[in-house]
Amino acid sequence: MSGRRYPESVDVAIVGSGPTGSAYARILSERAPGATIAMFEVGPTVSTPPGAHVKNISDPAERARAQAASEGPGERGAKVANPGAAKAGVRGARPGTFLLEDGYAFEGEDGLPVAAMSSNVGGMSAHWTGACPRPNDSERIAFLDDLDELLDEGDRLLGVTRNAFDSAPFGAIVRERLSAAVDAGRVDETKVQRMPLAVHRRDDGRLVWSGSDVVLGEATRENPGFSLFDESLAVRVLVEGGRAAGVIVRDLRTGEEHRVAARFVVVAADALRTPQLLWASGIRPEALGRYLNDQAQVVFASRLRDMPPLAEDAPTAGLAEYSGVSWVPFTDDMPFHGQIMQLDASPIPLAEDDPVVPGSIVGLGLFCAKDLQADDRVVFDDEHVDGYGMPAPRIHYRLTDRDHEVVERARQEIVRLAEAIGDPVGDRPFTLPLGSSLHYQGSTRMGVADDGTSVCDRDSEVWGVPDLFVAGNGVIPTATACNPTVTSVALAVRGARKIAAVLSQERTVAATASV
Template sequence: MSGTEYDVLIVGSGPGGGAALQRLCQLWKKQGAKKIGILEKGDKLFHSHGQNIPTQNVNTSRDQLIAYNSTTIGDRLPQFSGARMIYALGGRSLLWNCATPRPIDEELRKWPIHPRELDVYYRTAERLLHVTTDWAKGSSLQEQMLRRLHGAGILEAQDMPLALDLAPSRQGEVHSNAWYSSINAMAAALFDRPYDLAVDAYVYRVRTQGGKVSGVDVYDADKKSHRIRAKNVVVSASTLETPRLLLNSNIKGDAIGRYLTGHVSMIGIGTVSRRQFSDRLGNLSILKFETEDDPYQIQILGPDQYWSYQQFEDKALKDQLMIVYATFGRVEPRRENRVYIDQSQKDEYGVPMQQVQYSLSNKDRQTAEQVEQGIRKSAAAMGVTLDESSLVLRPPGADMHEASTCRMGNDPATSATNPHGQIHGVQGLYVADNSVLPTLTAAGPTLTGSALAIRLADHIVRQSS
């Protein structure tokens, strides 16, 4: 790759990098002269989302795959102690739970993109991710619990949208990767046009010249450095790693690393008697959507591990069914919450590490109280007995939803990129991961990050024509 000059070079293979790659290959399908490359710091882990592996169910994926295949970086980030990274081809998209709600409209109207344009790219991303609300279709548990929630006035409870391809394999067309990861996007890209891919490729510097990007410097697994030239560089390394790379590259910008935002998160666990439901029990997949009055979402999942399990597994249900309430509340975007470089700590390659300054405001703590009240209200409506010991606020970063450290906007004083995702003042240098989100609502960031990455790819193609 060091002998090639790329039209677009993508750093990171998570949801943003994968979506940008797929769109570029789709739009440049007939343009053989275009050169596209993608670089991944990690190695190959598995060629699919973890839920597609025949030996896994949702419990083992969470308790084993994530634990064995991730790096707990919160140990050295005391104010963001729940942080965990997955360095592998596909990144966190290999192990996410695939919930894909859109952010609340009231917030999107404040973003520097027209709502009609945003809607186009959300719909495009939803097609790429095969978003569906049919996961629990026909389940008596789902139907009864929704009726109970609506009867109690919790009208925001609906079938949960998931990035899940429910099409059957038939007539030679194989749909074996039902749960979405960016591996799906990379596969779609590969069948549109060839691109270059390198794993164990640690990008440690972005190079610029005369206000334009010129390429990147990369370490391979043997710690040998390579320089790769590119007309456009798209950084999709993650909310914590992207600002680290930009700051270590001396990219100027007052807002780079600022406005780090996560969720206040709590996991409630309860039980309900199986006798209340018919034999057509099915699974439970409900999302209580965010509202202006309730700045949080609740994912209601169950029963037990059978929210997602393999066809080989006997569905042995106890008299008491376990129901899980996974909650995510909004956190105020504040400039003082940030990722910065700590020159006193360096990695094995001698590159300075990042450190995090992060705290919750009084309003954030009030939201956390609303989250707990929301769990209690939902459980009471559903007839679920809560385990009180489970209602504990998770440490910052444990939700793995951090965003906004390179957020887009029109003012370089409060944003790192312009509304197209280009770093202010550096032609051809873009960001396409959760760090570019202007704000983080209670919705998880993956769908939005994918939509913005597709939009960015369209912009690059227009600029390159």
């Protein structure tokens, strides 16, 4: 899959190897056999197969090395994985991610002080929690009639399951208690339920978490027309005759730049670096970088009470699986999404000095939908550059009065939920620094018309630049509270089908003409 001989031309050039870029490669491999596809990733390969989740690396030292290798250019500092340190004013990124050096907040604005990225094959899917809830109510994209079918495809590509934690002895109890507090007046889709997760359990009982390797699948890995180039920085999208025509790629191992012509270009970098590449390429629609949104996140913990005794051979260290992962879906009446999981299974421990007995403490997190504003944006200029020498993302971001109201409601609701399932741990919930969710959206948003409020059409094709597609969470145009990955993969499926259909039609016409 990897090589250092860059092609002179391909049918499709994909920038970024995360779940959405990988979804393009997979759908094209399935629907357009014979198409040549080159994928370029700025970071290194850190797992086997390429793009696999680092949690699947059993050796802790190897896993730590993979995480460190994903942390972008420059020095790799200490990681901060809990809000206890954030309370002390320390800006810290989680293992496998890195922060903006500056430009993350401006005077008089809230900013996104812990906005983070990953640079590695697989992108953030090598480090994520695997949560794949579907959008509900106003989270849904109303102008896509085929959204549910696309979400089904997203589930297929990500390997989403609901039964990986069915054997968790406390899971049903947690959901029963949550349901009693939440479900009244809700339709079935928004009642408390198991969290859909991109994870499966092997025959030997081991959990295997999905990364881009699962999205790529055998169809892509066995495709002779597919090539993956890591440590390869796309510095410009080529536009010729008003259409996308390829990319300029810098080999970070040698510093040499290569021109790769392409019939189609897909930029699937992330919600900060996709607009970065378009801006650097002189592609600057009015909405580029605007409507940027994060999900303000409130966390708390509760010690389960009146629990049945565990078996004598139950594990007391590591990842115990007693409580599973439960989901309280977003509704317009309650504009936040709840993720309830055993605290030692959560990526955000509540505090280092709070002893955690496996299975006894449950972490609660509520993610809040943002009040979308065009002035919440990532901007670029010719003066500031990032560690790769590209225009540096600089973020303007404010919480509105409505945002503050929703966060306060979430703080009250999370206490109510904690009391419903057990005895709250600590005096009050904690609101994480903005950017903590890693769910940045809207910066290349989809729309129905080229009216200055969106960057791309329903197929993710950029307005005014035919054959250029964007992918990733940035394409999502709605205010969501749920984890966005399955939605962004679903949107990528739609765009990939468009490209596959055009390539197939062109091949048919060419074959007919040659007869």
